[in-house]
Amino acid sequence: MRRNRRVVPVALGAVLAIVGGSGCAEQAVEGPAPRVAVADAGRSCGAGDLGLGGLQGRVYTVPRTTRAIPPFDQMQPVGTICTDRLAVTERNGYPGFPGVGARYFWFGIDFQGAFAVGETGVYNFRLTSDDGSKVIIDGLEIIDNDGYHPTRTSEAGVLLNAGVHRLEVPFYQGPGPLALTLEVGRPGEPYEVFQVDRALGARAAPTVGQAVAAQGMAPRQDGT
Numbered sequence: 001m002r003r004n005r006r007v008v009p010v011a012l013g014a015v016l017a018i019v020g021g022s023g024c025a026e027q028a029v030e031g032p033a034p035r036v037a038v039a040d041a042g043r044s045c046g047a048g049d050l051g052l053g054g055l056q057g058r059v060y061t062v063p064r065t066t067r068a069i070p071p072f073d074q075m076q077p078v079g080t081i082c083t084d085r086l087a088v089t090e091r092n093g094y095p096g097f098p099g100v101g102a103r104y105f106w107f108g109i110d111f112q113g114a115f116a117v118g119e120t121g122v123y124n125f126r127l128t129s130d131d132g133s134k135v136i137i138d139g140l141e142i143i144d145n146d147g148y149h150p151t152r153t154s155e156a157g158v159l160l161n162a163g164v165h166r167l168e169v170p171f172y173q174g175p176g177p178l179a180l181t182l183e184v185g186r187p188g189e190p191y192e193v194f195q196v197d198r199a200l201g202a203r204a205a206p207t208v209g210q211a212v213a214a215q216g217m218a219p220r221q222d223g224t
Helices: 207-213
Strands: 004-005 017-019 035-037 054-061 079-084 086-091 107-117 121-130 133-137 140-145 152-160 163-173 178-185
Touching: 121 133, 121 140, 121 163, 133 152, 140 152, 163 178
Parallel strands: 004 152
Antiparallel strands: 017 152, 035 079, 054 079, 054 107, 086 178, 107 163, 121 152, 121 178, 133 140, 133 163
16 A cells, blocks of 8 residues: 655645644554445435535546546536445455445545534544545645555645534545545544544544534534
């Protein structure tokens, strides 16, 4: 498995800054199986699975010539899945990606949702995929792990304000093995699979709703 660490520039906004490296203890993570719901193409999976504390993934068929994440916003989805985490470890063929049925090759998923941060601070994200993937928070690209490649890991640290943040993880799968895992950790602590229904930065790992109530947080008017 290849690993890529990079230093990325500072950017201002809801994401306060992006910092280089990770500072997390190296530890392979085998997280719990994701909770996945399935809906018809273009439809939601139910209000409890969407928006704050969940990820909705629109599923697409991609051409065999695909070598990078395609423009999903210009494509027609063939299905929709919802989940609370991305924890698909490397596999080849069956059972494939949870929720997408018998599609093992040449498909893409555009995951979008939101998560809560209970305490302002640096959070390190680690993204592992085969093939291409990215992590985008509040419209800012945090990790670029795109391309036509074997299982590869990229990571970056980001300074996040307490509050609600929009998360996007576009992903595509070509031929051969597939993988998509997103982990998070604080500096000096081991990585864990990122459960978007749990607020970051809280010792007792409260639910998103509890963190929002405790901090007096509310999504911005644009839904994030």
